[in-house]
Amino acid sequence: MTTIRDAFEAQAARTPEAVAVRATRTYTYRELSALVDALRESILGRTPAGSLIALDAEGQASGVVGILAAAAGGCAVLPLNRESPSAHRARILADARPALLLTETAECAFDLESLPDSREPTMSDIAYVMYTSGSTGRPKGVLVPHAALLDRLAGLAVTPGLREGDTIAALTAMSFDICMAELLLPLTVGASFATMPDDVRYDPGTFEDFMAMHRPQVVQATPSFWRMMIAADWSGAPDTVVWCGGEALTPELARRLLSRCAELWNLYGPTEATIWVTAARVESPDAISLGEPLAGVGLYLEAASDGVATDSQPTAAQMGEIVLYGSGLARGYLDRADLTAERFPVVAAPDGITRRVYRTGDRARYRPDGSLEYLGRMDDQIKLRGHRIELGEIEAVLEEHPAVTSAAAVLKDAGRPDHSSIAVFVTTRGDAPAERALRQWLAQRLPASHLPSRIAVRDVLPRTPAGKVDRVLLASE
Structure with missing residues (x-):
């Protein structure tokens, strides 16, 4: 089995002296590899391969070391949200039952704490577990295998694209799955990421300084972030490609962004299908769509009856629920076999092939020109x-x-x-x-x-x- 650590090490062998991370200092691929190996040894000294490891990292440099070291030790990683209240964090830890807690003590340095009542070490093929909101009040852990992660990163490397020598800004919190594109995609193509401290994320003035210092070729953020920057009179970055996703991109925001960047991309994707699944280059604010599926992604719309998608023999529709398939799907939900079966059923797709799919709960329609328009959620x-x-x-x-x-x-x-x-x-x-x-x-x-x-x-x-x-x-x- 190939892991994200294997993909990183292959790139490190090709460009050992290239810069991989730009944080309080720069780290080359060779230096980052050494940090990963050292932490891997510490992890395996405390827990067996296949364990789940909770990662409490403030900085993205430490975060990527933790992710890669866990993978190197054959373990899965659970990124924690440092901004969550203690009760919410305790609920997630009680549900996930990790064997080990990695807590950042300084950049790329960790304290390791063994945790009681951990689950059996059966996660050697899982890259990460990402918790999302649950309708019953119980957050649910999405199991993302290495195969799904590598498939998705390969697609993103092509569309919207990231090239050797590029820099992408890393501004997303570790508990939000799109951070994996910022931290891991560059390390598979010979690019680098520049870490963005919390104060920069919330201060338009220091964001301007960050952009001037690092001049990243790509910046990924939600529409809400871009609205905040524009409201603060951000002058833009004419040489930067903007990736925008996580919520609906409106025509007005698109109009304002188009005049401030080199390219604007609208991205869509649920955690259960690994980061992003579609991408569209926006060239006019009046023509915003979800775009085309990334390489390895299958997509169709399933017509609904009385607001509920049919359970068998789906029929392709011009309007309906977005249903996804392909190697980029998550394994399912941690310890939630019932919910996994409901949301990841095996069905006969419209092309007649029986597949495992993911029902997104998102509605869309095909416009007359063939573009895909997002219509919102089917549920709460x-x-x-x-x-x-x-x-x-x-x-x-x-x-x-x-x-x-x-x-x-x-x-x-x-x-x-x-x-x-x-x-x-x-x-x-x-x-x-x-x-x-x-x-x-x-x-x-x-x-x-x-x-x-x-x-x-x-x-x-x-x-x-x-x-x-x-x-x-x-x-x-």
């Missing part, structure tokens, strides 16, 4: 400021509060991404807790990305004639 999952959020997870956590009897979370201003926000409506027993108390309850249990901008207490929640909560009405308030 949303994308907000680049974060994939199950509204059901927010509701489930609120309903754990002893005073809350029911909760409904909705996305307000869904058609205006610049103004979109989450609002929550609750009913309570006895005296209603103050909004501040409910907000504190959520803040202790969910990442900041999941916190609503508004919490309102109601005597009852409005219902549709079918007896369901009328979320459309709530979203319009």
Whole structure:
């Protein structure tokens, strides 16, 4: 089996003295390889191959050393979100049951802690486990094999493309799977990545300085990030290719970005299909599409009946749920055989071939010119400021509060991404807790990305004639 570490080492053998990482100092491929080997020895001294290793890294340089060292030791890595509240982090660790915790103590240096009650070491073919929001309140771990990761990186190297000697900016948090494109893609093609500290990500002025210093050929970020930069009068980077994904790219944002960069690409992809699956070069703000599937990606639209996709003999449609297949699919969900079977069924695809597919829950349609237009979600999952959020997870956590009897979370201003926000409506027993108390309850249990901008207490929640909560009405308030 070929791993991401093997792909890196093959490139290191070709360009040992080329710069691989630009952080507080530069690291050549040879130096990075030595760091990976040293950490690998430490890992195998504490846990067997096939183990799951939790990675708590602040910097991307340390992050990539941890990922590659885990792979070198035949282990899978679980990137942790340093910004998550302790209760949310504890919930993920309890579900994943890693054998070892790697905690960054300095750039590319780690403390290793063995953890109790770890799972059996059966993950030698898994590159990483990435946790996403879960509708039941239980986050779910997506198992991404090395084969899927390498397949996807090979496709991205071609489209949108990254070449030997290029630099890509690394600004995405380790717990967001698109960071794998920033950290690992360059190391497979002889390019480098430049680490972007947290203060730069949130300060438009220092972002301008970062761009001037490193002059990256590629910068990848969510539409929300680019809106923040443009609102702060970012002058642009005329020689830089911008990759934009994680949420819908609007015509207005595209218009503003096109005048500020060399090329603009719209990317789409769920974690379960490994980073990105489609890419489209945007040349006009009036013609934004999801583009073409990357190499190795199969895609079709499945018509839905009463809002529910058919379970067998799917028929290709001009409008419907995006269904993906190919070698880039994740293995499924950690310890969730029922959910894995539901979302990754084996079906007879429209071309007559029986395949394992992934039902994305995303809707799209083919325009008359053949381009693919994104239409939004089929369920209660949303994308907000680049974060994939199950509204059901927010509701489930609120309903754990002893005073809350029911909760409904909705996305307000869904058609205006610049103004979109989450609002929550609750009913309570006895005296209603103050909004501040409910907000504190959520803040202790969910990442900041999941916190609503508004919490309102109601005597009852409005219902549709079918007896369901009328979320459309709530979203319009």
